[in-house]
Amino acid sequence: MTSTLETRGQREADATVPExxxxxxxxxxxxxxxxxxxxxDLELEKGRFLTVxxxxxxxxxxxxxxxxxxxxxxxxxxxxxxxxxVRDAHHLRRRxxxxxxNTYLYPNLTGLENxxxxxxxxxxxxxxxxxxxxxxxxxxxxxxxDRAGTYSRGMQQRLSIARALLHEPDIMFLDEPxxxxxxxxxxxxxxxxxxxxxxxRTILLTTHNIDQGLEMCDEVAIQVRGRMVYRxxxxxxxxxxxxxTYFEHVGKDYRWDS
Amino acid sequence: MSQEQVLxxxxxxxxxxxxxxxxxxxxxxPAGGGRSRLLDILAIATVIAILIDLxxxxxxxxxxxxxxxxxxIFYFHMxxxxxxxxxxxxxxFVCSIMYLVTKDLKYDRIAAASAEIGVMFTxxxxxxxxxxARPIWGAYWTWxxxxxxxxxxxxxxxxxxxxxxxxxxxxxxxxxxxxxxxxGWVDVPIVFMSIRWWRTIHPLLISGQGMSLDPSMxxxxxxxxxxxxxxxxxxxxVRVRQEDMRARIDELRQQILSR
Amino acid sequence: MGFLxxxxxxxxxDIIGELRTRETVVSMLLFGFLVILVFNFGIEPGLREENLxxxxxxxxxxxxxxxxxxxxxxxxxKENDCLQGLLxxxxxxxxxxxxxxxxxxxxxxxxxxxxxxxxxxxYNVDIVRDILPLGLIVVLxxxxxxxxxxxxxxxxxxxxxxxVILSIxxxxxxxxxxxAAAKSSGVVLDGRPLGEAGLWLGxxxxxxVIFLTVSLMTFDYVVEE
Numbered sequence: 014m015t016s017t018l019e020t021r022g023q024r025e026a027d028a029t030v031p032e033x034x035x036x037x038x039x040x041x042x043x044x045x046x047x048x049x050x051x052x053x054d055l056e057l058e059k060g061r062f063l064t065v066x067x068x069x070x071x072x073x074x075x076x077x078x079x080x081x082x083x084x085x086x087x088x089x090x091x092x093x094x095x096x097x098x099v100r101d102a103h104h105l106r107r108r109x110x111x112x113x114x115n116t117y118l119y120p121n122l123t124g125l126e127n128x129x130x131x132x133x134x135x136x137x138x139x140x141x142x143x144x145x146x147x148x149x150x151x152x153x154x155x156x157x158x159d160r161a162g163t164y165s166r167g168m169q170q171r172l173s174i175a176r177a178l179l180h181e182p183d184i185m186f187l188d189e190p191x192x193x194x195x196x197x198x199x200x201x202x203x204x205x206x207x208x209x210x211x212x213x214r215t216i217l218l219t220t221h222n223i224d225q226g227l228e229m230c231d232e233v234a235i236q237v238r239g240r241m242v243y244r245x246x247x248x249x250x251x252x253x254x255x256x257x258t259y260f261e262h263v264g265k266d267y268r269w270d271s
Numbered sequence: 272m273s274q275e276q277v278l279x280x281x282x283x284x285x286x287x288x289x290x291x292x293x294x295x296x297x298x299x300x301p302a303g304g305g306r307s308r309l310l311d312i313l314a315i316a317t318v319i320a321i322l323i324d325l326x327x328x329x330x331x332x333x334x335x336x337x338x339x340x341x342x343x344i345f346y347f348h349m350x351x352x353x354x355x356x357x358x359x360x361x362x363x364f365v366c367s368i369m370y371l372v373t374k375d376l377k378y379d380r381i382a383a384a385s386a387e388i389g390v391m392f393t394x395x396x397x398x399x400x401x402x403x404a405r406p407i408w409g410a411y412w413t414w415x416x417x418x419x420x421x422x423x424x425x426x427x428x429x430x431x432x433x434x435x436x437x438x439x440x441x442x443x444x445x446x447x448x449x450x451x452x453x454x455g456w457v458d459v460p461i462v463f464m465s466i467r468w469w470r471t472i473h474p475l476l477i478s479g480q481g482m483s484l485d486p487s488m489x490x491x492x493x494x495x496x497x498x499x500x501x502x503x504x505x506x507x508x509v510r511v512r513q514e515d516m517r518a519r520i521d522e523l524r525q526q527i528l529s530r
Numbered sequence: 531m532g533f534l535x536x537x538x539x540x541x542x543x544d545i546i547g548e549l550r551t552r553e554t555v556v557s558m559l560l561f562g563f564l565v566i567l568v569f570n571f572g573i574e575p576g577l578r579e580e581n582l583x584x585x586x587x588x589x590x591x592x593x594x595x596x597x598x599x600x601x602x603x604x605x606x607x608k609e610n611d612c613l614q615g616l617l618x619x620x621x622x623x624x625x626x627x628x629x630x631x632x633x634x635x636x637x638x639x640x641x642x643x644x645x646x647x648x649x650x651x652x653y654n655v656d657i658v659r660d661i662l663p664l665g666l667i668v669v670l671x672x673x674x675x676x677x678x679x680x681x682x683x684x685x686x687x688x689x690x691x692x693x694v695i696l697s698i699x700x701x702x703x704x705x706x707x708x709x710a711a712a713k714s715s716g717v718v719l720d721g722r723p724l725g726e727a728g729l730w731l732g733x734x735x736x737x738x739v740i741f742l743t744v745s746l747m748t749f750d751y752v753v754e755e
Contacts, residue, residue, distance in 0.1 A: 045441035046521040083614055084755040106620035117615025121547035133539040134619035160550070169610075176615070371751055426702035433698055437689050443755065447685050450748040451699060454678065457744055458703045461737055465706035468729060469713065 032059040033092075034184060034215040035080065040089035042075050042239075049075040051239035052089070057232075062216040064226040067236035068263045073219035074113075076236065077188045080217070081111045094184055094215075107135070110182035114192035116173040120162030124153055124172050127161050128179060135180040147175035151205060167198025174205050185209060187218040191225050203228060223256055235262050310508060317498075317505045324498040332491040341406050346491055348399040350499035351392040352421065358503060359389030360428060360456060367452035370445055376518065379445035382452055384510035386431050388503060393425045416467040423462045427455040440521070533628075536621050540629025545636065547606070554602045555637055562595030562645040566652060584653055584719055585712040591645050592671070593708060597697055599637045600679040603630060604687035613687075617753060627680060627749040631742075634676040634683075642668040655719060663724040664715060670734040671711040674741060678703055681745040684752045710734045 035057040042050040049072040057063050067073045078084045080093055082102040091098045096105040111117075118127050128144040137143055148154045151171040156164065161172060170190065177185070187206070191199050203225075210216060210229055219236075220226040227233070233250055235243035235258070242262050328346035366382035369375075400418060401411035412418070434451055438444040548554055569587040607613035616626055646664060650657035657664065682699045686692040711734065714727035724731075 043441070045439050046525045048525065078755075081618065083617060103620055103622070106618060109618075111618055113611070113614075115611030115614065117612050117618075118610050119543060119547060119612055120609060121550045122543060126543070126546065130539060130543045131615070131619070134536060134616070134621055136620075371748075423702050423705050430698045430702060434685075434689075434695060437691055437695055443688075446751045446754070450681070450685060450751055453748060454681070454703060454741070454744055457740060458706070461706045461733070461740070465709045465733055468733070469709050 033057065034059045034061075034094055035217065036090070036092045037080075038090040040076075040079065040091055041087045042072070042079055042084065043087045048087075049239055050079070050086075053236075053240050055234070055241055057215060057217065059215055060212045061232060062210050062218070062230045063232045063234060064230040065217065065219045065234045065236050065241075066221060066223065066226055066259055067219065068221060070238075071236045072239040073236055074188055075239075077111070077113070077186045077217070077219060081109050081186050082106055083111075107180065108182055109184045109186060110177035110180070111186045111188070112170075112173055112177045112190050113188040114190065116161075116169045117176065118161045118169055118172060121160060123158050123160055124148065124164070125157040127172065128175060131176050132179050137179050143179060144175075147178055150208075151175045152201070165198075166193050167195060167201065170194060170198065170202060171205070174202070178209075183214055185214060185216045187216065189220055190218070191220065191222060199225065223252075223259065227252060227255070235259060237262050307512065310505075310512065313501075313505045313508065317501050320498040320501050324495050327491045327494055332488050333485055341403055344399050344403040346495045347499075348396060348403060349492060350496045351395040351399065352417075353496060354499055354503045355389045355392035355396060356421070356424065356459075358500070359385055359392055360424070360459070362507070363389065363428070363431070363452045364456035367449035367456075370449045371453075374442070376442070376445055377515070379449065380514040380518070381507070381511050382449065383432075383435060384507050384514060386428050386435075386452070387510060388506050390425065390428050390432060392499075392503070393421060393428065396421055397425060414466075416463060416469075419466045420459070420463045423466075424459055427458065431455060533622070533625055536625045537628040537632060540616075540626060541632035541636065544603075544606075544630070544633035548637070554599050555641060558595045558598045558637070558641045559644055559648075561598055562591045562641060563648055565591040565594050566645070566649055570652065584649075584655065585716040587653075588646065588649055588715060589671075589708050589712045591649070592642055592668075592711070593675070593701070593704060595641055595645060596638050596672075596675055596679070597700060599634060599641065600676075600683045600700070601693050601696055603634050603680065604683045605692070608687060613753075623750045623753060624746050626753070627684075627746060630684070631676055631680045631745075634680050635672055638672040638676050638679075639668055642672060660718045663718045666724070667711055667714050667718070667727075667731070667734075670731060670738060671707050673738040674707045674734060675704060677738060677741045677745050681741075681749060681752065684749065706737055707734060710737070 033056050035055060037053060037055040040050050040053040040055075041048055051072075053072070053076065055076075065073055065076070075084070079086050079091060079098065082098050082105055085099055093105055094108050096108075098105060119130070122130065125144060125148065128147065129140060132140040132144060145154070145157075148157050151174055153168060153172055153175070156168065161169060164172065170193075190202060190206075194202060206216075206218075207229060216230075218226065218230065227247070227250070230247055232244065232246050233255070234241050243258065324346075328343055332343065332346070334340055334342075362385035363382045366378040366385065370378035370382065397418075400421075404413065405411050431448060431451055435444060435448050438447065566587055569590065573583055573587070604613065607616065617623075643665070646657055646668070649655070679700060682696055682703075686696045686699065689695050710730040714724075714730040714734075717727040717730075718724060
């Protein structure tokens with residue numbers, strides 16, 4: 014952890030450049046011989062909320078997996094929170110929280126047991142208090158002694174949010190978190206995400222749903238065929254114009270395919 | 272790309288240990304892809320060596336007094352067994368470790384080629400052994416430690432090839448098969464010891480020092496060993512070259528597709 | 531949070547999950563019983579009394595039943611992509627290996643002892659008298675079996691035909707353990723002192739140490755992507 018703080022300190026000493034939480038240069042990721050990411054570049058300042066839009070197969074999930082140390086890059090430089098994802102994955106893992114459409118929950122353990130288990134793996138102190146507070150925040154205190162497998166999809170996703178927040182990460186990755194949620198559950202997820210966006214926490218969310226993606230973010234990017242093709246702050250974006258832009262980029266891709 | 276590096280030379284230096292610039296690490300393969308002179312010479316040498324070996328083993332070597340002509344199988348059986356147990360599977364082990372250390376798929380291809388050839392030689396051993404054993408011992412198979420170990424070995428390396436064939440090419444397959452290649456090789460001596468203790472009484476035909484062979488028989492045997500080793504080296508090089516080409520083709524195809 | 535306590539947390543969650551569903555252990559036991567039953571029909575009644583045959587039946591049942599547990603071990607982590615959640619945790623990969631190993635080891639020993647009990651009833655063996663030496667053999671065999679088995683379970687989990695591949699990979703590598711376990715339990719069932727099986731117990735111990743080490747060293751490469 015000390016080394017991390019040092020890097021941060023050096024960065025702040027530079028002063029001219031704002032602190033970058035995510036800095037990706039020329040990132041390639043191959044599966045076999047097939048590239049999922051093709052020389053992707055990305056920068057995100059500390060405390061910002063970026064939504065990455067993209068069609069299926071654009072490599073959004075791959076990008077999040079590389080950023081969160083789940084898979085290694087084939088080529089390129091990937092720094093997250095001032096840490097190289099290849100060289101020091103272990104330290105980076107303490108600082109990131111991942112919420113994906115997969116919940117990472119053990120269906121045969123209760124909600125509380127799931128949190129306790131992950132809390133132990135992260136070495137969270139005062140684990141029981143922390144778990145109880147999180148369960149209350151996501152509205153699952155009443156069901157905490159039921160098996161996670163008996164939860165509805167929305168409840169599981171909320172428990173998954175609590176799981177991801179256990180160790181108070183300052184960097185969050187959200188990979189299509191709305192997948193499979195009904196309107197009510199989406200609404201709840203949105204409310205929880207809103208509380209996460211404090212300005213201290215850096216958040217990257219991927220989605221292909223324009224309405225949900227535009228709701229809370231500071232910046233917007235479009236990823237197509239393993240590259241970032243568009244990047245604007247939310248303030249300069251008009252919803253219907255953006256939709257037009259998005260479909261233009263995606264449409265180019267589909268034309269290329271055929 | 273170069274522009275960025277000029278802007279931040281320190282960063283470029285820091286990435287000296289970056290992964291290779293090609294996804295499959297085949298940059299070193301000659302793009303021409305034509306015939307290789309070395310392989311041609313090796314092919315001719317191997318053919319000549321094997322022809323001489325056939326002559327020596329089948330005609331020149333004297334007929335064994337007790338076993339008769341059946342003994343001549345031995346000139347093929349022994350070299351095959353040696354190649355499979357010795358270089359064949361050891362190359363798999365060494366290249367598996369080398370791959371895990373360097374992440375260079377070249378080693379994965381050598382390991383795969385060597386395992387294939389190793390399985391082939393093990394199969395020859397397992398077929399020629401019983402052919403010889405039937406008239407001499409009166410049974411195709413005995414649970415002799417060498418024989419049984421060879422059989423277990425055959426299963427281990429067939430499993431290795433099965434593992435390879437059931438996953439898609441790439442680094443993931445290379446990693447998984449390398450791990451199995453290491454575990455399998457470490458297992459072989461333990462298998463041998465356990466089977467030796469299990470069958471404490473076994474017909475020792477060639478004990479350590481008692482190779483009571485006629486000098487001319489010995490000569491043929493050692494020559495045969497050399498000829499088979501040459502064959503192994505040639506087959507390995509051809510197979511690795513094939514796989515290198517395949518990797519290069521895949522890469523070129525990808526380059527075209529992702530343009 | 532120490533290395534061991536985190537490993538234990540992983541094993542513990544596997545055990546809690548298993549206590550709730552009893553999916554794995556019950557199917558392992560049932561399968562073990564069935565192997566003994568099927569062997570029983572295949573063996574001449576006179577031979578059944580032979581101490582040469584009994585250990586073979588016993589350890590065939592052990593291996594076949596054990597592999598069911600290994601099949602489940604990492605497949606269970608695929609549900610909800612839990613394995614990814616586990617790999618995201620800031621723990622050394624060897625902690626994960628050790629945790630899964632511990633869980634598999636406990637299930638295997640439990641299964642082994644119950645299958646032995648079932649076997650002793652069917653084959654009229656007084657197992658209670660020899661429970662300590664037999665228990666030692668089961669533990670030694672289960673360590674080797676779970677050490678290699680946990681590694682291979684992780685190795686085969688991403689493959690479509692993982693059940694078949696796991697068996698094909700595991701059986702030949704397990705030959706020394708099966709031999710040593712069958713031989714040493716034969717000594718015990720004969721009523722001879724355990725010391726006579728010293729060589730075999732030593733072999734299993736060496737196997738256990740070697741493959742725990744090799745597995746700990748290579749597990750990283752199996753789960754990393």
